[in-house]
Amino acid sequence: MTTETLPERSTSESAIGVHVKGYVERVRGGELGALPAVFGLVVLCVVFSVLRPAFLSPVNFANLFTQGAAVTVIAMGLIFVLLLGEIDLSAGFASGVCAAVLAVLLTNEGWPWYAAVGASMLTGAIIGTVLGTLVAKLGIPSFVVTLAAFLAFQGVLLLLVKGGTNISIRDETILAIANNNVPPVVSWVAVIAGVAAYAAIQFVKARRRSARGLVADPLILIIFRVAALAVIAGVAVYVLNLERSRNELIVSLKGVPIVVPVIVVLLLVWTFVLHRTRYGRHVYAVGGNAEASRRAGINVDGIRISAFVICSFMASIGGIIAASRANSVDPNTGGSDVLLFAVGAAVIGGTSLFGGKGRALDAVLGGAVVAVIQNGMGLMGYSAGVKYVVTGSVLLLAAGVDALSRKRAAATGRR
Structure with a gap:
């Protein structure tokens, strides 16, 4: 009996050893993946728990999920654009515009919640189609296109809420998303x-x-x-x-x-799309080398347009979540630090700014890091200025780690 089990055990141990060795080699070669984000998240949670025991209370734990939900969802869409080496600076205010469409149709026009949600998501998809077409077909840099959209969407949002009006949301189904x-x-x-x-x-x-x-x-x-x-x-x-x-x-x-299973479902859907479909493989291919992808027969322009569509569509969902949490929509919805935190969440989670590397899970991990920083420092009584400095420093550190890992990967032939 002993002689039969020993070979199986040794085989299992050798297989584990091979996997561990392979993982260590990949890390040493620059393929860090989500390791920095996970390590940072653990360290931050330990530090805040020691300094403020209330950080781990059930109330605050639940608040962490609702606090970072909108940013996480927007970051999940941004990952598709970042995978191509592009950027969308308008995602924050795009979410605000979609939230305003939702609020106007619900409160002012009396639409049912499902019709208003559909119109809001359709607005996001249209925004993404326009932005993606300008980038892919006209060749305008995404930075310029989305910067112009960033400014324009602020004006559209003001027009929808009639300058400075606060539009309350009273539909129980919408309010339940972030509050029940x-x-x-x-x-x-x-x-x-x-x-x-x-x-x-x-x-x-x-x-x-x-x-x-x-x-x-x-x-x-x-x-x-x-x-x-x-x-x-x-x-x-x-x-x-x-x-x-x-x-x-x-x-x-x-x-x-309720917002937690919403995020989980979105995570599963986009993870499947990126890793189990031909479209996902094309996204990574275009992000890695657009010219080689074009020669391989991939519709590069179509991939680029679709990435912006997904980004703005996810921004619309983020706007719906934000409106649900605030119970209203105002001129600041989607503005302020929403875009900065969303981009920061994607990069902190492990998505590369240079394209070709990233996962939907990165948005969740990065969003958790951003939410923990904001929440923990709020409990410690730090001002908004300190929060911005710390969050910006973490983002810079994540971008630095990404740049160094790419150099290491190129030097070891793993790029």
């Missing part, structure tokens, strides 16, 4: 189903690779990933399901905020 919670039982069912689905996908993927004679992840590594996901998701749901109300007899506040 998923029932605790439903939260647990969703987590269990999600972890089970992830485990099934991992095992099926490994079996298919083995059947084709390809190198598959060892069983123990798959088990570790599934267990890690189960622990992280389980702890998060447990904390969010705790009572957060000061007086639960008046109102009960517990459960996962």
Whole structure:
């Protein structure tokens, strides 16, 4: 019995050793991925938890999700543009314009919520089509096009809200997006189903690779990933399901905020698009080398236009979330620091400003870092000026790490 199990154990250990060695070599070669963002997120959470124990309270934990939701969603769309080596400076105010369309149709015109949401998303798609066409077909640099749109959309937003009017949103469905919670039982069912689905996908993927004679992840590594996901998701749901109300007899506040599953669904959709479809492979190809992609028969202009469409479409969803959280739309919706934080979230999460490298997950990780910085420093009583300085420093550090990793990758032949 012992002689039968030892070879299996040694084989498993050698397979893990190969994967660990390969990962270390990739990191040393400049392929850092999300490692800096994860490390920074852990450090920030530990520091703020020590300095302000209230940081880990259920109330603040839930607030972190709603606080960073709009920026995370906008950053998820920006990643498609950044993957091509382009930039969209208008995404912030584009979200504000789409939110204003939603508010005007809901409050002033009396449209049902689903029609208003559809019109808002359609507005985002039209904005992206116009911007992408100007960049791809006319050859105007994306910086110039989106800078002009940044200025123009401020004016459009002012016109929609009639100068300085604050348009209140009273539709319960829209308000629930960023203000209501998923029932605790439903939260647990969703987590269990999600972890089970992830485990099934991992095992099926490994079996298919083995059947084709390809190198598959060892069983123990798959088990570790599934267990890690189960622990992280389980702890998060447990904390969010705790009572957060000061007086639960008046109102009960517990459960996962509705905006969380919205972000998870968007993350899964865009991760699938980027990594499991021909379109996603074309996006990476164009971002890596547009001329080579054109010679390979890829519709480069179409890819560029579609990336801006996705970016503005996601900005519309971010605007809807922001309007839901604020219960209104005003001239500042989508303005101020929204764009800066969205771009910062994408870059901090690991997306390269030079194109060709990035994932939808980067927006979530980077958005979490930005939200933690803003939230933690707010709890410590720092002014907005200090928050901007710290966030800007983290963004500069992330861009520096990206530049150095690219140089390292080029030097080692991994670029």
